[in-house]
Amino acid sequence: MKCNIAVIRGDGIGPEITDAALSCLYAVGVKFKHEFNYTFPLLGGEAIDATGVPLPPETIEMCNKADAVLMGSVGGPKWDKLPGHLRPEKGLLGIRSAMGLYANIRPAFLYDSMKNASPLKNEVIKNGIDLVVVRELIGGIYFGERGQRRTERGQEAYDTEIYSVAEVERIAKTAFELAMTRRKKVTSIDKANVLETSRLWRATVDFVAKNYPEVTVEHMLVDNCAMQLVKNPSQFDVMLCPNMFGDILSDEAAMITGSIGLLPSSSLGVGTHGLYEPIHGSAPDIAGTDTANPIATILAAAMMLSSSFGLNNETLAIQNAVNKTLNAGYRTADIHSSGFKKVSCSKMGELIAMEILQG
Numbered sequence: 001m002k003c004n005i006a007v008i009r010g011d012g013i014g015p016e017i018t019d020a021a022l023s024c025l026y027a028v029g030v031k032f033k034h035e036f037n038y039t040f041p042l043l044g045g046e047a048i049d050a051t052g053v054p055l056p057p058e059t060i061e062m063c064n065k066a067d068a069v070l071m072g073s074v075g076g077p078k079w080d081k082l083p084g085h086l087r088p089e090k091g092l093l094g095i096r097s098a099m100g101l102y103a104n105i106r107p108a109f110l111y112d113s114m115k116n117a118s119p120l121k122n123e124v125i126k127n128g129i130d131l132v133v134v135r136e137l138i139g140g141i142y143f144g145e146r147g148q149r150r151t152e153r154g155q156e157a158y159d160t161e162i163y164s165v166a167e168v169e170r171i172a173k174t175a176f177e178l179a180m181t182r183r184k185k186v187t188s189i190d191k192a193n194v195l196e197t198s199r200l201w202r203a204t205v206d207f208v209a210k211n212y213p214e215v216t217v218e219h220m221l222v223d224n225c226a227m228q229l230v231k232n233p234s235q236f237d238v239m240l241c242p243n244m245f246g247d248i249l250s251d252e253a254a255m256i257t258g259s260i261g262l263l264p265s266s267s268l269g270v271g272t273h274g275l276y277e278p279i280h281g282s283a284p285d286i287a288g289t290d291t292a293n294p295i296a297t298i299l300a301a302a303m304m305l306s307s308s309f310g311l312n313n314e315t316l317a318i319q320n321a322v323n324k325t326l327n328a329g330y331r332t333a334d335i336h337s338s339g340f341k342k343v344s345c346s347k348m349g350e351l352i353a354m355e356i357l358q359g
């Protein structure tokens, strides 16, 4: 198969972790006889340095032309003092919106070999953690009307949350479709005891659920969910969240699996076009030292192969190779402890690529 992939290497550790992911894709290409063709659009700080803006028009064109986009991470202190519309993060929000990516999918999985890295007690994680947060990405309070004004009460600020039935329907459908490929349970998160948008959200999710009779649906208030995640995380399969609740809960879900260096995410719209990236940022504190953990980006490439190209065996080959490498005791600095073999970012990429070839 021929796969056209736009690779945004990005800032900070971005180039190091994407290079490791590209060596794994090279191994997949050799083993399964696929041709991966790459373009390298600029985004974020790298784009600001080269063109003066975080999202040049040619980046949008290259990303929309490719079958899928694989990204490292963007941002860093060098660009922190720029005005809001010129900051690297603006480029990230812009490309998601330009590609129409409304669904952010974040799996949180606890590897057996990583159980000691979870901050939760053994008795809490004895049944493992294997959940996926499905977060609505381009609606809700982050995109509603906002501002500041002067009233008789003094200076005040406001943000507005708006959700339409159509917006909730499409993200709910993504969650139910995903649940059908997993343990067939959707937990929809809201604050329906207080928020009108949550009441519409809940009613719409129930409406969509009628098309998926095999899937068990449960509604959970966001405050209870924050508690349940640390009390009994194995109860969750697919968690369906509005934008802001998903933003917060997906970080909590990531943390309980041990390291943000291990978790990938995908952002999807209509069809198979998607953007795949690690959940972490550009880690400027360790950039250029070859010590970053590339596994999240390697697993993001694995998600890309199944979601955008339908290559499920190739995805499994990467996931198995990661598992075997961790089981063999190799660790990058962020997850290293005594008794394990410490390796660099590039070495971890090579080890996983070798496992793919030999697996």
Ligand code: NAD
Pocket: 013, 017, 072, 073, 074, 075, 076, 077, 089, 092, 260, 261, 277, 279, 280, 281, 282, 283, 284, 285, 286, 291, 292, 293, 294, 296, 334
């Ligand atoms: P961060 O995720 O970059 O780093 C937080 C901590 O985790 C740091 O100590 C870092 O060294 C460590 N870390 C992160 N990824 C790691 C990895 N793969 N291996 C080993 N250690 C790792 O978050 P931050 O420091 O808040 O943000 C740094 C920059 O990244 C900021 O400019 C921020 O805006 C940007 N950012 C970008 C994205 C993205 O590109 N999607 C996401 C979040 C933050």
